[in-house]
Amino acid sequence: MEMVLARIQFAATSTYHFFFVPLTLGLAILVAIIQTRYVRTGDEKYKKMTKFWGNLFLINFAMGVVTGIVQEFQFGMNWSGYSRYVGDIFGAPLAVEALLAFFIESTFIGIWIFGWERLGKKAHLACIWLVAIATNLSSVWILIANSFMQNPVGYEIVGGRAQMVDFPALITNSHFLYQFPHVFSAGLCTGAFFIMGISAWHLLKGRDIDFFKTSFKYGAIAGFIAVILVVGIGHFQGQHLVQEQPMKMAAAEAHWETSDPADFIIFAGIDQENRTNSAEFKIGGLLSFMSYNSFSGEVKGLNDLQAEMETLHGPGDYIPPVAINFWSFRLMVGAGMLMLLLALLALIFQGKIEDKKVFLRLMPIALFLPYIANTFGWFLAEFGRQPWLVYNLQTLSEGISTVVPASSIGISLAGLVLVYTLLMIVDVYLLVASARKSPELLDAPAGKEGSLWI
Amino acid sequence: MDLNILWFILVCVLFIGFFFLEGFDYGVGMLTPFAGKTDGERRVIINTIGPFWDGNEVWLITAGGAVFAAFPHWYATLFSGFYLALFVILLALIVRGVSFEFRGKVASPAWRKFWDWAICVSSFLPALLWGVAVSNFITGVPIDANMEYAGNFFTLLTPFTLLGGVVTFLLFLYHGAAFLALKAGDDAVLERARGIGRVSGVVLTLVTVAWVAFAFFTTGLKSSPIALAAVAIAAVALVLSVIMAWTKRWGTSFIASAVTIAFVTVTVFAAMFPNVMISSLNPEWSLTIYNASSSPYTLKIMTVVALCLVPIILIYQIMNFVIFKKRVTQDKLEY
Numbered sequence: 001m002e003m004v005l006a007r008i009q010f011a012a013t014s015t016y017h018f019f020f021v022p023l024t025l026g027l028a029i030l031v032a033i034i035q036t037r038y039v040r041t042g043d044e045k046y047k048k049m050t051k052f053w054g055n056l057f058l059i060n061f062a063m064g065v066v067t068g069i070v071q072e073f074q075f076g077m078n079w080s081g082y083s084r085y086v087g088d089i090f091g092a093p094l095a096v097e098a099l100l101a102f103f104i105e106s107t108f109i110g111i112w113i114f115g116w117e118r119l120g121k122k123a124h125l126a127c128i129w130l131v132a133i134a135t136n137l138s139s140v141w142i143l144i145a146n147s148f149m150q151n152p153v154g155y156e157i158v159g160g161r162a163q164m165v166d167f168p169a170l171i172t173n174s175h176f177l178y179q180f181p182h183v184f185s186a187g188l189c190t191g192a193f194f195i196m197g198i199s200a201w202h203l204l205k206g207r208d209i210d211f212f213k214t215s216f217k218y219g220a221i222a223g224f225i226a227v228i229l230v231v232g233i234g235h236f237q238g239q240h241l242v243q244e245q246p247m248k249m250a251a252a253e254a255h256w257e258t259s260d261p262a263d264f265i266i267f268a269g270i271d272q273e274n275r276t277n278s279a280e281f282k283i284g285g286l287l288s289f290m291s292y293n294s295f296s297g298e299v300k301g302l303n304d305l306q307a308e309m310e311t312l313h314g315p316g317d318y319i320p321p322v323a324i325n326f327w328s329f330r331l332m333v334g335a336g337m338l339m340l341l342l343a344l345l346a347l348i349f350q351g352k353i354e355d356k357k358v359f360l361r362l363m364p365i366a367l368f369l370p371y372i373a374n375t376f377g378w379f380l381a382e383f384g385r386q387p388w389l390v391y392n393l394q395t396l397s398e399g400i401s402t403v404v405p406a407s408s409i410g411i412s413l414a415g416l417v418l419v420y421t422l423l424m425i426v427d428v429y430l431l432v433a434s435a436r437k438s439p440e441l442l443d444a445p446a447g448k449e450g451s452l453w454i
Numbered sequence: 455m456d457l458n459i460l461w462f463i464l465v466c467v468l469f470i471g472f473f474f475l476e477g478f479d480y481g482v483g484m485l486t487p488f489a490g491k492t493d494g495e496r497r498v499i500i501n502t503i504g505p506f507w508d509g510n511e512v513w514l515i516t517a518g519g520a521v522f523a524a525f526p527h528w529y530a531t532l533f534s535g536f537y538l539a540l541f542v543i544l545l546a547l548i549v550r551g552v553s554f555e556f557r558g559k560v561a562s563p564a565w566r567k568f569w570d571w572a573i574c575v576s577s578f579l580p581a582l583l584w585g586v587a588v589s590n591f592i593t594g595v596p597i598d599a600n601m602e603y604a605g606n607f608f609t610l611l612t613p614f615t616l617l618g619g620v621v622t623f624l625l626f627l628y629h630g631a632a633f634l635a636l637k638a639g640d641d642a643v644l645e646r647a648r649g650i651g652r653v654s655g656v657v658l659t660l661v662t663v664a665w666v667a668f669a670f671f672t673t674g675l676k677s678s679p680i681a682l683a684a685v686a687i688a689a690v691a692l693v694l695s696v697i698m699a700w701t702k703r704w705g706t707s708f709i710a711s712a713v714t715i716a717f718v719t720v721t722v723f724a725a726m727f728p729n730v731m732i733s734s735l736n737p738e739w740s741l742t743i744y745n746a747s748s749s750p751y752t753l754k755i756m757t758v759v760a761l762c763l764v765p766i767i768l769i770y771q772i773m774n775f776v777i778f779k780k781r782v783t784q785d786k787l788e789y
Contacts, residue, residue, distance in 0.1 A: 062555035065467045065508070066548040072518055076533025082535075084601075088527020088748040092756055095519035098764045102512045109772055110505035118777055135665060401534040403602045412541040419545055424550055430559050 005409040006078040006400055008417065013070050014382070015375060016420045020064035020427075022374045024267055026140060026186065026191025027057045028132035030222055032125075047232035049215055052439040053195065054128075056431060058113065063427045065106075066166050070416065072098075078409060080397030083388050086148070088154055089164045093145040093171075101138035104130050106284045149390050150381070151244050162393065175210035175244060179381075185229035186377070189339065190370035192223030196346055197367030198435045203353060204360040211439050220346040227343040230373075231336050236288075242291045242299070245391060247309070248384030250302045251322045252329035254280075262287035262299035270323040275303055277372055313392070320386040328379035335373040342366050458743040458751040462730070464760060466723040470518055470716045472513035473584070475621075477715050478708075479503040479510050481630015483550065483577025487570045489634060489646040493563070494784045496570055500554060501782045502637040507554065509771055511547065523756050527601050527746035528730040535595065536604025537586060539610055543580045549731040550576035572644040582619040585612060589618030589665075592673045592725045594732030599739050601746070614668050621665045622657040622685030625715060632699065634710040648702075655696035662692060674725055681724035688717035718762070 031054050040047030072094060075083050083090070110126040111119070119127070148155075154169030155162045164170065196219035199212040242249045250256075254268045256276050264286030269278035287297040302319050309318035343360070350358045385391060389399040455564030482503045490496035514515055522529040533540055549572055593614060596604040631651030638644050668678035669675045671785075676682065726732055730746050733739035747753065 029471065058555060059559065062552045066551035069511075069515065069547050069551075073533055074542060076529045077523065077537055078531035078534075080534035080602075083522065083526055083530040087522055087529060088752050090761075091519065091521075091523030091526055091529065091748065092752055095516065095523035095756060096511060096759055098516035098519040099571075099759060102515055103767045103771070106512045107771055108509035110508055111774055111777060112624060114501070114505045114778060141468045158749070160752050164752045164755070167751075167755050353646055357456070361643060377633065399535075401530075403604070404534050404537050408541075408607075411538065415541065415545055423548070426556060430556060434559065 001406040002398065002404065002409055004401055005406055005413055006404075007396070009078060009413045010074065011382070012413070012417055013067065013074065013420070014378065016424065017064070017067040017071055018374060018378055019371065019424070020060055020067060021139075021140070022183075022187040022190040022370065023060050023194055024057070024064045025135055025187030026189065026222075026226070027060070027194060028128070028135050028191075030189060030191045030195060030218060031057050032128045032132040033222075034218060035125050035128055039121050045211065045214065048211065048439050048442065051442050053213075053215070054441065055121075055434055056194075056198075058109075059427060059430050059434060061109065063423065067420065077412070078401055078404065079389070079399050080401040082394065083283070084161060085399065086162045086390060087396055088143055089148055089162055089170065092164065092167075093141045093148075097138050097141035097145075101134045101141060104134035105138065108134070118298055122151065134182060136187070139187070142169055143180050143183060143266065144173065144176050146381075147173040147179060150179075150385060151175035152390055152393050162390070178233065178240050182230060182233045183236055185233060185373055186370065188222055188226035190374065192219045192226055192343075193363075193367050193370050194337065195219035196223060197364045200353075200360040200363035201436075202438075204357065205420075206354075208438055208440070209354055213353060214348075216346075217350045219351040220343070220353075221344040223339075224347045225340045227336070231340055234333075234336065239291060239293075245384065246300050247302070247305045247318065247320065248325065249291075250305055250361060251320045251325035253299075253383055254322055254326045254378055255287065255299060255301050256303055257301040258298060258304045259301065260287040260288065260298035261296045261315045262291070264290065268326065270326060272319070275306075275319070290434050316387070316395075318387060320384050324334060324383045325380055328376040328383065331376040332373045334382060335369045335376075335394050339366070339369050339373070342369075457757055458585055458747050459728075460757060461520070461747070461753060462723070462727065462743045465517060465520050465524065466719065468517035469723070470719045472510070472517055473626075473719055474712050474715045475506070475510035475513055477626040477629045478579075478633035479507040479630070480577040480581040480626040481628065482634055483507075483625055483630070484581065485574075485630055485634060485647065485650060487567075487574050488616045489631075489638075489643050489650065490570075493566055495640055495643050496566070497558070497780050498638055498643055498784055499634065500557070500573070500638045502607060505774060505778045510552075511551070513717075519758075524748055524753060525741075525743070525746045526748060527741055531597065531601050531603055531731050531741060531746075534705065535597075535605070535611065536590075538607040539583055539587060543583050545720040546576040546579040551667055567752070568753065572707060578623065582623045585619035585622030585625075586615045588622070588719075588722050589615035589669075591732070592669060594734040594740070596735050597731055597733035597739050597741065598735065601739070601741055604735065614650075614672060614744055616751065617661065617665045617668060621658070621718075624654055624661055625711075625718070628654045628658050628695075629708070629711045629715060630641070632704055632711050633694070635699075636708055637781055640774035648699075648704075651699050651704075651707075652696075654700050659692055659696055662689075669725070675721070678724050678727065680727075681721050684717045684720040684724055688714050691717065766769055 013146055031050060033428060034053065035050040038050055046399045095304060108127045108130040112124065115124050148170060151173055152162070153173050154164060154166035156165045195215055199216040199219060200210040202208055203216065238249065254265055254277055255262060256272050261321060263282040263284050265277070265280050265282045271278045287299055288297040289295050291299050302322065306318050310316065345359060349359055353360070387395050389396050482499060486496055486499050490499045553569045553572040553576065557566055590610050593612070596609060598604045607627060628651060631647050631654060634647035635651055638647060675685070691710045691713040695707045695714060698707035698710060728743050729740040730743060731741040
């Protein structure tokens with residue numbers, strides 16, 4: 001029971017957290033670019049753009065920050081066995097993340113918000129750049145930590161726990177070197193589709209055409225670059241994972257039996273209990289091609305990998321939940337492909353975007369595509385790691401807190417889900433309300449609210 | 455000095471930074487609905503901590519990260535053991551963080567009032583609970599031979615620890631009032647903040663005397679010379695601060711209350727040294743800076759990182775206070 005609740009809690013809090021984070025990562029950079037344009041040209045339009053998109057950035061930013069606090073502490077709360085076992089390694093990147101990234105981010109976001117009149121233009125611009133760099137720097141360190149769970153490196157087992165022996169190896173973990181650029185470009189992609197989606201909505205209404213046309217252009221350029229990166233890096237990352245975590249990728253493909261050449265399954269009915277697929281719709285040889293860029297090549301199946309794991313670690317079920325991995329992978333890749341197409345069209349259309357009514361109708365909906373890809377990408381990354389907490393080193397049942405009763409986890413799970421859900425509703429409401437406002441209304445300063453009540 | 459001791463001191467420093475900085479913004483948060491009666495007044499109050507509170511909170515996140523990195527067993531035992539108390543603190547921090555951001559976004563009196571009270575309650579709960587937690591640090595808690603917590607939520611609530619909660623609640627309230635007296639540029643707000651500051655300072659002094667006496671007779675406080683020296687400095691600073699508050703020298707008063715907070719924290723850390731979690735079941739089972747720590751290699755890496763970064767952090771956080779050194783008034787609300 002404790003295990004089920006603790007796992008749901010981690011999945012739920014992480015999913016909520018990562019609902020907000022990618023937009024923070026990407027939009028910070030885009031707002032910084034727009035403000036740079038303002039400082040360079042002195043054109044008030046770009047100042048207005050900075051304020052409009054910056055306001056939305058801040059509403060989203062707050063939720064990313066507060067949901068992140070729980071992430072840092074729940075390792076100790078629910079996973080104290082894990083914290084003892086890998087704390088020597090895992091704690092370090094978390095501490096560096098706080099020292100190097102969170103302090104910069106939190107201090108300079110405050111100066112940026114309140115400093116429009118207090119600082120010179122260039123100093124104020126530097127603040128948002130520091131925020132943009134620091135938020136992405138924080139993702140560097142948390143991904144280094146996550147990469148250790150996916151692909152442990154630079155450690156030795158001493159006295160029953162993992163000890164760091166090679167810090168440079170930890171921060172150059174091959175898993176991280178693929179994961180970070182993927183996450184970084186996914187964030188930029190999220191920011192770009194966010195800007196394009198909202199701009200398209202306004203353009204369709206025929207309001208503030210110049211303002212949103214320019215905004216759309218920034219979104220289109222950034223989106224095109226980002227989506228090419230995210231898809232391209234994702235491809236190589238997948239090939240790398242076939243080597244590094246073959247079980248994860250075999251589950252993502254519902255590939256039960258080792259074969260050469262291996263077929264790519266488009267849709268399947270998955271029967272985890274009998275370790276086979278009840279129905280398959282597939283393309284011959286494509287999985288070999290995706291794995292090795294060649295239509296032949298052996299791709300190991302789940303059943304053989306299970307046998308290998310049993311030889312290494314003793315009896316047990318080492319196959320992750322295949323259906324979740326399989327469908328998460330398809331949702332992520334499907335959303336990515338759609339984004340690629342839309343980003344290309346956006347780039348072609350952006351000069352006369354106000355006339356492309358059908359496309360303008362599509363883009364506000366397409367705003368959700370990165371969210372789908374982000375969420376299910378992490379589902380694949382984390383469910384694909386099961387039943388391991390630290391790949392090949394520690395299983396979930398060895399990592400859980402032994403002293404925390406199910407009732408406590410239940411209370412905190414219920415409380416967190418309730419509060420997160422309520423706050424998320426409020427946050428999305430505020431985002432929508434602010435996104436629909438005309439940028440012209442933004443300059444009504446908060447100071448005028450003084451007479452609101454007595 | 456070995457690295458274990460250095461990291462114990464560093465964690466102490468991070469907690470000092472956290473209690474000193476977040477202390478005043480918890481205080482200001484609690485005071486929001488009381489020291490401000492109109493929307494504009496409350497905006498002034500919130501804006502006095504507006505550019506700071508997020509950076510202040512990171513001291514806690516960093517302290518948590520540092521404990522995890524340097525003393526993984528301390529991190530694991532503390533957070534799994536103090537589970538529900540910590541959960542309430544986390545929930546409060548979540549609500550608090552968004553309240554500052556959400557409050558101004560809708561121009562409706564009911565909306566604003568709701569978030570003002572959310573700020574107040576979510577500042578009050580951690581202010582109280584940190585005192586409870588810290589008092590448990592010096593009394594010790596049931597920890598078994600496997601470094602695991604063997605009590606429950608109610609084990610943490612004793613007369614002494616609850617009194618400790620009242621101490622930090624009043625200390626942060628007072629500290630926040632002094633901060634507001636320095637930073638608010640609105641006469642009505644100033645008047646109320648000064649009044650609350652003067653009264654809470656006196657009550658705080660009385661409660662603190664009781665808590666220290668309690669600690670002296672029932673905990674390991676008296677056997678640590680450093681803790682005794684620290685508590686003496688804290689006491690002098692507190693009395694000085696309250697006198698300064700009554701004589702309207704708020705700058706000195708605020709600095710003295712900061713010194714109080716710093717030395718109360720030193721008292722707690724010195725009283726438990728070299729333990730990081732004292733076992734009330736068997737002293738042999740306590741977690742110490744040695745049996746709870748990371749490997750020398752990790753400590754070395756983290757020492758290099760911390761010694762490079764902490765001075766830089768201090769520079770830009772101080773710069774932040776310089777940029778926003780002016781009093782916040784109603785006619786210049788930028789946000």
